[in-house]
């Protein structure tokens with residue numbers, strides 16, 4: 001299996017530190033709102049990497065954090081007049097719902113930054129003792145010049161960066177020894193959550209969180225550290241500096257980064273009005289469609305999100321689901337007889353699709369080609385399998401199809417899930433029926449919705465609905 005390593009800018013053979021085991025850390029979201037579809041890409045991509053590793057027989061220890069103390073969380077808490085903890089707890093719960101709907105497996109551990117402050121104080125103290133960090137009036141900075149390898153992940157020209165940052169130095173930061181030095185600990189401002197430390201009552205910087213949580217749950221050296229490409233610099237560069245200077249060991253063997261997600265060929269931003277949460281997409285589509293869409297491109301290629309491409313993904317996914325559904329129907333009616341000679345030969349053909357799938361995934365997780373292999377199998381199913389075949393033959397092909405989809409985390413069960421827009425349409429039809437005094441039809445529509453778990457409520461402002 002080959003993986004592209006940002007550190008070496010090469011595809012390398014994957015060799016884990018401990019045979020048969022994989023330790024993997026994926027930087028998680030800062031929880032101050034519903035996650036957006038840009039957050040969803042690394043979640044889906046690296047969940048698929050994990051699933052494939054497990055499919056290959058590795059035991060994967062997968063750690064992904066929640067950053068639950070941050071300026072944005074504090075700002076939101078002040079805005080709502082509640083505690084920062086209330087905000088982070090709320091959006092962690094919401095994030096987990098979205099993850100489940102995208103069929104992203106829960107991590108082995110989901111550590112919370114605020115639960116690991118002790119470890120952070122310990123690491124910062126070690127860095128100060130070793131001369132890699134310094135305290136100025138309660139703020140602790142990392143001394144980047146002291147770490148010779150600083151910049152090795154992002155392959156940036158540090159002198160240019162220094163020059164650029166020097167002119168951008170903002171007030172309060174001029175106490176730093178070097179423009180590239182970054183904060184490990186900062187004193188609290190009025191009204192902010194804070195923890196006691198040897199330097200000031202305050203809170204940790206963002207980068208130290210991941211170094212500490214990765215060390216605690218996976219050890220000083222790990223196999224894979226992953227995240228979006230926007231995290232390469234400074235976040236991951238700083239994590240390397242902290243961890244390697246503290247532990248005196250290489251931090252992660254392989255660094256994996258997914259490319260950006262654009263919306264209608266533009267960068268997603270609130271000001272452009274092209275900002276979508278996963279929840280909003282979930283109102284229009286089954287989130288399996290979003291997962292399928294995310295995997296339709298290689299994770300290191302930029303991916304463009306548009307309504308057309310989502311529709312195309314929906315149609316493609318339906319083709320797979322229909323093929324699986326047909327196989328299920330056939331297997332239920334097929335005769336229990338010995339495999340024929342043709343069937344035995346045919347199974348060798350079906351096995352070739354599995355090989356193709358594995359080859360694609362072995363080549364730096366090329367999910368786009370892996371999906372092509374699944375479509376070849378769909379074509380094979382549609383042209384080669386009928387009610388004349390034996391039960392065990394059809395069952396074998398069905399299992400192969402479901403297994404491959406499962407490696408990608410794609411659920412191929414036909415779902416009778418109802419979407420918000422369909423509900424709205426049915427409510428409109430019911431209103432029209434009532435207006436036409438067709439109460440029988442109106443009641444039928446209400447009952448049909450109820451059968452799908454949707455309860456209607458007639459209010460003065462109109463009809464409202466909720467899930468029962």
Ligand SMILES: [Zn+2]
Nearest residue numbers: 027028210235
């Ligand atoms: Zn991180």
